[in-house]
Amino acid sequence: MNKELLGILVIFGSTVLLAVPLGRYLATVYRGDKSWSDFLGPLERLIYRLGGVRPEREMSWQQHLVALLTINLVWFIWAMFVLCTQGSLPLNPDHNPSMSPDQAFNTAISFLVNCNLQHYSGESGATYFSQVFCLMFLQFVTAAIGMAACVVVFNALRDRTTEKLGNFYVYFLKSITRVLLPIALAVALVLVFQGTPMGWAGKAPLVTVQGDSTFVSRGPVAAMVAIKELGTNGGGFFGANSAHPLENPTYLTNAVENFALVLIPLALVFAFGYYIKRPRLSYMVFGVMTVGFLMLLAPTVYYETHGNPAIAHMGADQRLGALEGKEVRFGAAASAYWGITNTVISCGSVNSMHDSHMPVSGMAELLGMMTNAFYGGVGVGFLNFFVFVIIAVFISGLMVGRTPEFLGKKIEAREMKIAIVVALLHPLLILAGTAMAAHLYVGNPTAYAGWLANPGYHGFSEMLYEYTSASANNGSGFEGLGDNTLWWNISTGVVMILARYLPIIGPVAIAGLLARKKYIPESAGTLRTDTGTFGIMVFFVIWIIAALAFFPALALGPLAEHFTLYAR
């Protein structure tokens, strides 16, 4: 057991250690300062020329958003086209069919918004062409979109008054060429040398040692898995995602994949401090996020490594932990760590089945997605946190009777309205979606019998989890839910769209509005935001808005299940 706990300590420790220098590097790259990676300059200039981009042209926050939304529209059309026709396109050795329109809609949205909720299984529901040219493509570019939006906010928060916030395409392209591609390549190399496939042959027929006939699915797996983690996308090549022994063959690949998905969200926190030259502010943000993360991690590791009490009651040995839905090569502790990192960060890949986790672990995973700001997805996690900071500044300003200011800019009614709308949108989407689904199910349990794999409280948790995952743009699931139906495809599709673009538009707008305001130098009357006191304030704002809003729903699902299970 100790070797297992030591394992997750090593994974987390090495991630933090590498995130700090990467954060400094990101700040350098985005500021356009000299960096060792400038040898990529000619390639970038070529891409600007081919794309018709004028990199020196600076944009206002509105122009940034128009550029962002326009290119997303083009990608949506491309994704719909590929998914609806994949059966007739090349690179389909297994002869998998095209997707139905509602499933294609859900999948296209899901990958477009960096969510990667999957209502299909990769082995039978996608082709190599759609995996590489549609899904993996979106995994690269949507991660870069999140990073670019984040940098627009960084830029707007510098100590000056301006309308001009840099060029969107430059931030976007540099995120790919200077960060995502090189690191993804390194991760993919580790994967192929550990046995992850990267080939184009179809599934292999196999007669096993004891004489059963089966097939073994393969494909260009390693390239996709690397960016799936690094871009906090989470959509796996195979149905079982990173639990699949070809997608995640060893303890080392598990550590590297888990490292990759935490790396950039963490690095962006440090990049913020270096970018605006206030590293202390980054330490505050990192501290708050880490406290929240550890509060969710600790109970999950405890319950997963202590096993299922109902099975212990039968007399079986539970010393290895609760292993339903888990792989022996990772063990209970690394599976718990993976589960929490993938839900506080909106990656949503799985190396064990969350539906089979203990109730408290399921609740911690839900809370990770409900707060969605303890690290959070690439770029967007920081944007979510920024919204909470604005709210905390306003509330604490009122509490101590000072004008609410953040980084020398006054926070006024307009910014607050935007922040509150963004902060409350998330609970609204989750709770309204779950309420409607629960209402439908209860109204006609026989018609919707295929929805839930588990009865009672846990069945409710399955529906709650699906909307939480959609709204957090997470993409993991309580996969027992029979979700490839018209209702789930369309309703989660709509939730995903709203929950992606409004939380990007809102913070960029706030930052853009702040950038235009007069800069007020710090004085004795300024509320300091880089202190522990303010950190505690932000933490409680997150806790009250993002966690307590969900308490009644959590009480009906995981909490009720927990007390039933442990009552005997």
Place this chain on the structure above:
Amino acid sequence: MKSQLFIAFRLTLTLLVLCCVAYPALVWAAAQLAPGRGEGVQLSRQGRLVGFANVGQKFDKPQYFNSRPSAADYHADASSGSNKGPSNPEYLAQVKARLDTFLVQNPGVKAADVPAELLTASGSGLDPHLSPQGALVQVARVAAARHLAPAQVQALVQQHVEAGLLGPDKVNVLQLNLALDALAPAGR
């Protein structure tokens, strides 16, 4: 807006070449030097493909070390977990049945010696491993079915325990069973 659309379109085409042609081509080229040459590490016996080293397969006969229960029945083109919740009564009845079956098939073994993975389905349905205890608890049955000395079979298991610096110790069931067949051919 119109010029943005134009840029979006051209940039998309360019990035498709960079991210979806150049990048996978590089990874594919590297894979040609890796074990399995990017098509999965294959194991053959007397020239016949018998499995992939990392992909678990079904073993439920008494003369083999049995692999874990699987929601996918070890079909490696349809990976899946059971997704059963921890308090689901139907699921718990199934676990109990697995435990009872195991105790009948392995006379002399006590419930407290049966580790968790032998009663639960893995996340992928293709878990290639057991814990060392999960293999050791089957030694008596396998040895009896093959008319081997238990000590000899136990030594074979010990040789196949993979203990890393971090993470759980484990045994690859396919490789263990292949070694077992080499020691004493099956079916007798």
